[in-house]
Amino acid sequence: MLFTSLGVTSPATADTDTNRFISLGGRYYVGQSSFPLGDVIEITAVERAADGLVVRGHYELASADQALLALYTTTTTADPTPTDPKQTMQISRGKGDFELTHPNLVPGLNHVTMYSEPGGRPFAGVYFGTKEEAAEESNLSLHYYRDATAAESPTSSETHPHNGDSSMSGPNRVLLEYLGEPVQPPSNMDARYTTEGLSNAVQIAAQNAGITVKGLAIEGSEFPYIIGVICKGSDVVKLKSELKKMDGYEYNGSIGNDTNSDGSDTCNAFSIIPYKAYPPEASQQIYRRLWLRQQVFFDRVSRAGSSH
Numbered sequence: 001m002l003f004t005s006l007g008v009t010s011p012a013t014a015d016t017d018t019n020r021f022i023s024l025g026g027r028y029y030v031g032q033s034s035f036p037l038g039d040v041i042e043i044t045a046v047e048r049a050a051d052g053l054v055v056r057g058h059y060e061l062a063s064a065d066q067a068l069l070a071l072y073t074t075t076t077t078a079d080p081t082p083t084d085p086k087q088t089m090q091i092s093r094g095k096g097d098f099e100l101t102h103p104n105l106v107p108g109l110n111h112v113t114m115y116s117e118p119g120g121r122p123f124a125g126v127y128f129g130t131k132e133e134a135a136e137e138s139n140l141s142l143h144y145y146r147d148a149t150a151a152e153s154p155t156s157s158e159t160h161p162h163n164g165d166s167s168m169s170g171p172n173r174v175l176l177e178y179l180g181e182p183v184q185p186p187s188n189m190d191a192r193y194t195t196e197g198l199s200n201a202v203q204i205a206a207q208n209a210g211i212t213v214k215g216l217a218i219e220g221s222e223f224p225y226i227i228g229v230i231c232k233g234s235d236v237v238k239l240k241s242e243l244k245k246m247d248g249y250e251y252n253g254s255i256g257n258d259t260n261s262d263g264s265d266t267c268n269a270f271s272i273i274p275y276k277a278y279p280p281e282a283s284q285q286i287y288r289r290l291w292l293r294q295q296v297f298f299d300r301v302s303r304a305g306s307s308h
Helices: 131-137 143-151 171-179 195-209 235-243 280-306
Strands: 002-005 008-011 029-034 040-049 052-075 088-102 108-115 122-129 213-219 226-231 266-270
Touching (some): 029 131, 040 122, 088 108, 108 131, 122 131, 171 280, 195 213, 195 235, 213 280, 226 235, 226 280, 235 266, 266 280
Antiparallel strands (some): 002 008, 002 029, 029 122, 040 052, 052 088, 108 122, 213 226
16 A cells, blocks of 8 residues: 655555655645546645635546546535535546635545546545545545446446347336336435435444445446445444434345355445435336346446455
C-alpha cells in the first residue's frame, strides 16, 4: 500500500512518526485513489477557508464524454447533508482544472470523485485528509469504483434487448414483457438513496458493528439502487443487524450467505431503500425486477471478489 501526499508518493511504514508523510499545505495527504479506466484526478492544493474546504487540482476524463466531478464527504453520521453547487462541476472528455468548495463540512472522509451522472455511479476518485484521516482511508476498499464500473458495462444484447435476436422471442419475450422497463431514479430522490448515501450507510453500519467491509459496490443502473458487499466470515450478520437499526433505510433480505461452511468470505446483494420511497406508479414494476436484479448483481460482485 502507498500513501500518496498531494503530488508526492511515499511508501507507508509501520511507524507513525511525523516523517511518515510528506505534507502539502502543512496537513493534507492522499489516503487512497482508484482510476480503473485510465481517468486522472490530481489534487494540487487543499485549504480551509471561511466558507469551508477548498480543493484545487487537475483532471483528465478519458473513459466517458461527460461526467460529474464532485467533492463529497463519506460521513460518520447517518444524517444527510445538503450538496452545495460549489461542490460539483460538469466536465467533458479531456483535461482541465477544477476548484471545488465544500461549505457544509461534517466529520468524515473527504474525496473528489467522478460520477457517470448526478446521483449516478462513481468510476474514479481520490480520498484525502489529515494524516490520521489518510491512514483511515488507506483501509477503505476501493473495489467500489472498479466493481461499480464493471457492473455498468453490459454486453451488446443487454444494451439492446429488442434487437431482433431470436433469443428474445417466445418465452423469453414473455418474461421481458412481464418484467417491464427499468425504473429511473426520481428527480427528487432522497440523498440517502444515492450511490454516495448508500455507500455512507454501509460504512457507518460496518463501523458500528466493529467490522471491515472487504468489498463494496453499488448497482445504479435503475431504481432502487442495489448494494453488493463482501465480508469476512460471518461479519455480514453483524452488518445486517446494524443496517436494520438505521433511520431512513429498510433491510428486507438479500441474495447470498451469512456464513460459508469453509469459513471463506461471504457475498451479499440487497437493497435498503424503503418501499415508501418507490414511485407509486412504478412499484409493481420495481417488485418484479428487484429480486432478479439482486441475483444478477450478486453473481457479478461474487465473481469480482473471487478474482482478487
